[in-house]
Structures are given as structure tokens and as C-alpha cells.
Amino acid sequence: MSLSTTSLITYLGNSTEEEAIFQNGQAREADYPNTATKLDGDWQHYPPSSPEISYKGRWDSQYISWWSAPGLKFGFEADNVACTFGGHTSAGVLVAYRLDGQDWMLTNVTANSTHLLIMPRTPGWNLTTSSTRTLELHVTNWALGVQLAQVHLSGGPARLVRIPDYSRRMQFIGDSLTAGYAATFEGISTYAWGLGYGFGDTEFSITAFPGICVTDRPCHGNSRGQSFQWSKTVDTSQRAIDMYGDSPPDWDFGLRPPPDITVINIGTNDNATDINVSSDQFYNAYVSLIQQVHTTWPKSHIIVQSLWKGWARTNSTWTEQSGFYYEIQDVVKHFNGGRLNKKGGEGFVYYFNTTGIMQHNDYSPANHPTDVGHVKVASHLMEYIACF
Missing domain, CATH: 2.60.120.260 (Galactose-binding domain-like)
Structure with a gap:
């Protein structure tokens, strides 16, 4: 999602000791124990x-x-x-x-x-x-x-x-909604974290970064899109650019066993009016991403989520917003013989409709899910995946 809302809060990612981190309108205590030490003795x-x-x-x-x-x-x-x-x-x-x-x-x-x-x-x-x-x-x-x-x-x-890894594995690919932008503790407050640890005995990885598009183009401060960047070791942060420039190293997929489940939530930034990505461009980029994932991990079940775009007033009520609603369904149908494989069946791509999971107060003033919103999504996804 667009980072134009950063003026509404100070997020942990760029915070300093002088900046306040706001939670429910109040500055949250951030005085954590100082663990710095100097080693002496026999180590x-x-x-x-x-x-x-x-x-x-x-x-x-x-x-x-x-x-x-x-x-x-x-x-x-x-x-x-x-x-x-x-x-x-x-x-x-x-x-x-x-x-x-x-x-x-x-x-x-x-x-x-x-x-x-x-x-x-x-x-x-x-x-x-x-x-x-x-x-x-x-x-x-x-x-x-x-x-x-x-x-x-x-x-x-x-x-x-050496502690043996768990046998079950999950991969998450996305943008700010999966990375944890505006959540209390960012990455460890997300639905992805909650789902991975909620299942128990699960190894998981979160390849997500705020502002990124699925379309490979400049997008809200990101130089590339996930259809390119997901296969790289590094993200699109300034520290990655400072270290690797425009030649980020490829990720060695052989370093980890393939995931059983791959969850994707991407496209909110492509849908922003200032980015101006067409339906065809979005569709082609998303299909390309899924094809890459499937080629890399042919046995992984890929779950594609419908987009969350917050809420808008409609007369005297709030109405949930989406983006590329039909385009995302068309992407799923592309891999399922024209059918929307919601759960089960013979395909490897599954459509997870997020409509109705969150309510208006599950979105923060930064137009991103609150911690409770993330918990709701994780809970529904857990029930969905448990039926596989």
C-alpha cells in the first residue's frame, strides 16, 4: 500500500530514540532492556x-x-x-x-x-x-x-x-500488508507471523516489502516489483541499494526445502491511482509471478488473496474497498482451466476471498490493518489451510 500515510504515524522502521511510536493515539513505551555488554572471562x-x-x-x-x-x-x-x-x-x-x-x-x-x-x-x-x-x-x-x-x-x-528444522514450511510474498507496516511490532505482528507460529512446528519466510508492486516498475519508492524482486536475496530498501546497487544477488532456493504452502497478497500498490497500472499489466505480472513460483516449487500450493484496500464512507456507513477484484480472480482461473478453485480440486492455485474478515475499526489511521485485523486474517487463513 502507498506510504503516503506515513505522516499519520511514526513507524518503527525509521524511528529513532527521539521519535514517539503511537499506538491507539498514545505514545507507546519503547524503553527496552539494554543488553549491550563487554565480554570478559572464559567464552x-x-x-x-x-x-x-x-x-x-x-x-x-x-x-x-x-x-x-x-x-x-x-x-x-x-x-x-x-x-x-x-x-x-x-x-x-x-x-x-x-x-x-x-x-x-x-x-x-x-x-x-x-x-x-x-x-x-x-x-x-x-x-x-x-x-x-x-x-x-x-x-x-x-x-x-x-x-x-x-x-x-x-x-x-x-x-x-543443531536443532532440526520443522518439516512443514510456508512462504509469504507481498507488500506492506504482509511486511507489517504500521503494525505494533511490524514483521512479528503480521498475519503471516501469526499464521506461521499459529500452526506450530512450521518454518516460514516473509518475502514482503512496503510500497512494492507486483508489476516490475518503480512503485512508491521501490525500484523493482515483486515479479522480479521475490527471487532476489535482498529487498528494495535503501540499505540494499547502497550495498548492491541495481544488481541484487539471486536467492539460492536450494538453501531451504520448498514450502508446502505459498501465500501471496500483492497488488494494492499497483491499484493506486498515482501508479496507473492497467488491468492487463497487472494480470500479466501476477501470472508471471505465479509461474515463477510454480516453476521453482512445483509441489507448493499457492494461495492468492483478494486485496484489502481499507474502507470508505457510503452515505451513513462504511464500505469495504478492494482492488483488481476480477483481475485477481482471472489470474487464479488462468491456472485452473477457467474455474475459480477456492479450495481443494486438482489445481495448485487457490483463491482466498478476504471480504468481510475485517471491519472498519480493524484498520488503523495509517490505512493498514491493526494487530487485531492481522489476527483475524491469520485465523481465517488457518482454518482455510487446515482443510487442505
Whole structure:
């Protein structure tokens, strides 16, 4: 969706310590624990290439994270865990991390700094006698990222342990609605995050960025569209341009097993009046994207969502808005012999109609879903996918 609404709020992605983050009209507390530390004593040090570290989402060859909610996970046998973040880490990026399956904790990290994340005082430390614990960490800000430089362990054997990935996998492709623009904690407040973790035992990746079109053209600050960019390691952010210019590296799809489910929500930006994408241009770009996805992952079920475009007044009530309503259905029909394969059947492309899932108050003043709106979409999608 267009970023012309940024004047209405200050979003986490570009916020600084001096800026307020507004939630329900009030400044939200953003004073997270300071985990920065200086290492002393006896520590074991592990490089980012350690095979025990499992990366989630897209990371480049320099161990720099991209797109929305990328993360990492590893097991450890130690009392203390710290991570050093390299020079390409965004200043003050907010990360969510947790011990085992405990509640998520938040902290701001920055370039060339070391952060003590786990210690015996960490909540939940004494709730199990298992010698192997896990640390999971995700970037919350869609426009920012981290570079992992080292993992440090102390106490006990002080060794990393490989935690097997879950067998079920999901992929999300989209724009701001999937990346988490204007959601409380951006990437980790989205329907995609809620769906991935709501299913449980699921690996997932969110290849989404605000303002991007499916049509390969300049669009609300993005130089390329998803029909091109989805297959790249990096997103369309300024930091990606600064590092890679107009030659972003291809993503190595062999690094991860193929997803069982691919969920796509794209086209709201193409439908903006200032972009002026025709129905034919949109249709052709969307068909191209799905063809690429199917060629890459031939066994993945592809779910295409109808667009959410907020609400408008109609006399004395609010009316839900959509965009490219029939064009998206035509895209699905293209792959299903002229039929709209809503669920089941022999096709591999499925149409998910989002109409009626959210109400007017499920959209924020920034014209994007609230956290509750994201929960509603995730819940309905979960029921839809569970029937496959």
C-alpha cells in the first residue's frame, strides 16, 4: 500500500530514540532492556557459518538479514549466550528473542556491538532440567536488518547444538500488508507471523516489502516489483541499494526445502491511482509471478488473496474497498482451466476471498490493518489451510 500515510504515524522502521511510536493515539513505551555488554572471562566463540545455526528467512553471504522478520535459531549447552552484530547492522534495530518456547523479549541492537541475551537470570531458565536449550531471534523492523558476526557461549560445555528444522514450511510474498507496516511490532505482528507460529512446528519466510508492486516498475519508492524482486536475496530498501546497487544477488532456493504452502497478497500498490497500472499489466505480472513460483516449487500450493484496500464512507456507513477484484480472480482461473478453485480440486492455485474478515475499526489511521485485523486474517487463513 502507498506510504503516503506515513505522516499519520511514526513507524518503527525509521524511528529513532527521539521519535514517539503511537499506538491507539498514545505514545507507546519503547524503553527496552539494554543488553549491550563487554565480554570478559572464559567464552567460546562461534562464527556465523557454524552449521548449528539455522537461519530463517533470507540472509546474504555476509550473514546480513533482509526482508521481513528474518531470524536465526540454535541450540546450546551453556549458561550464558551473547551475540556480536557486525558493521552492516542497522542502528538501533529492534530484535525479538526468546529462550526455548518462553515469551518473546525485545532489545535494540546496533552495529559492532555485543549483546548478552541469555543467562541464568533469564525468565524460564529453571523450568526444565534439559541440558540443551534454544535461542531464537528475529528482526522486527522490515526496513532494517542485522549482520551476525559471532555467537559467544560460557559456562558448562559452552557448545552449540543443531536443532532440526520443522518439516512443514510456508512462504509469504507481498507488500506492506504482509511486511507489517504500521503494525505494533511490524514483521512479528503480521498475519503471516501469526499464521506461521499459529500452526506450530512450521518454518516460514516473509518475502514482503512496503510500497512494492507486483508489476516490475518503480512503485512508491521501490525500484523493482515483486515479479522480479521475490527471487532476489535482498529487498528494495535503501540499505540494499547502497550495498548492491541495481544488481541484487539471486536467492539460492536450494538453501531451504520448498514450502508446502505459498501465500501471496500483492497488488494494492499497483491499484493506486498515482501508479496507473492497467488491468492487463497487472494480470500479466501476477501470472508471471505465479509461474515463477510454480516453476521453482512445483509441489507448493499457492494461495492468492483478494486485496484489502481499507474502507470508505457510503452515505451513513462504511464500505469495504478492494482492488483488481476480477483481475485477481482471472489470474487464479488462468491456472485452473477457467474455474475459480477456492479450495481443494486438482489445481495448485487457490483463491482466498478476504471480504468481510475485517471491519472498519480493524484498520488503523495509517490505512493498514491493526494487530487485531492481522489476527483475524491469520485465523481465517488457518482454518482455510487446515482443510487442505
